[in-house]
Amino acid sequence: MDTRRFAMILGVVFVLVGVLAFIPGLNRPDPVGAPELSVTGPGHGYLLGLFHVNVLHNLVHIAFGILGIIMARNAANAVLYCRIVAVAYGLLTIMGLVPGLNTTFGLIPIHGANVLLHAFIAIAATYYGFVHRLDVTAPSDTAPLA
Numbered sequence: 194m195d196t197r198r199f200a201m202i203l204g205v206v207f208v209l210v211g212v213l214a215f216i217p218g219l220n221r222p223d224p225v226g227a228p229e230l231s232v233t234g235p236g237h238g239y240l241l242g243l244f245h246v247n248v249l250h251n252l253v254h255i256a257f258g259i260l261g262i263i264m265a266r267n268a269a270n271a272v273l274y275c276r277i278v279a280v281a282y283g284l285l286t287i288m289g290l291v292p293g294l295n296t297t298f299g300l301i302p303i304h305g306a307n308v309l310l311h312a313f314i315a316i317a318a319t320y321y322g323f324v325h326r327l328d329v330t331a332p333s334d335t336a337p338l339a
Contacts, residue, residue: 195268195325196268196271196272196275196321196322196325197265197266197267197268197271198265199271199275199317199318199321200261200264200265200270200271200274200275200321201261201262201265201271203258203261203278203314203317203318204257204258204259204260204261204262204263204264204265204274205258205261205262206258207254207255207257207258207261208254208255208258208259208262209258210240210251210254210258211251211252211253211254211255211258212251212255213240214236214240214246214250214251214254215235215236215248215251219240219241220236220237220238220239220240220246221238221239221241221242222238222239223237223238223239223245224239227239227245228245228295228296228302228304229296229299230247230296230299230300230301230302231299231300232247232248232249232299232300232301233247233248234247234248235248236248236250236251243305243306244305244306244307244310245302245304245305245306245307246302247301247302249300249301250301250302250303253301257278257281260274260277261274261278271321272321272322273322274322275318275319275321275322275323276318276322276323277322278314278315278318278322279315279318279319279322279323282311282312282314282315282318283312283315283319285303285307285311285315286308286311286312286315288303289303289304289305289307289308289311290308295308
């Protein structure tokens with residue numbers, strides 16, 4: 194898989210997850226002892242019973258998704274997108290492990306299962322943003338993804 198395709202897939206998945214979290218019934222209520230958040234409302238709960246989300250968390254997913262879809266248009270932007278995601282999600286992984294920061298000051302939940310998911314995303318994005326070699330023999334880095 195090339196970096197452009199990875200950025201596009203990640204972007205689409207982020208948008209889908211962000212939108213799905215607003216669908217009633219996909220989020221389970223907070224369990225006893227869940228960290229308190231200042232922002233709840235629509236889209237709040239545990240997505241699929243695993244990932245603590247709220248409206249801000251869902252909007253961040255949608256924003257990262259739209260950015261990925263836009264930046265997947267050419268190889269250089271796709272690499273930059275992967276680097277941004279790698280750094281951002283690496284930081285979110287670390288923050289999710291620190292009590293007091295694991296809810297980003299009560300605004301966005303990034304604890305529990307979110308930590309593992311964020312770590313996985315950061316590792317994959319690091320590979321495509323910093324390690325994976327671009328195919329310089331490709332006919333065009335702006336050709337449509339097939």
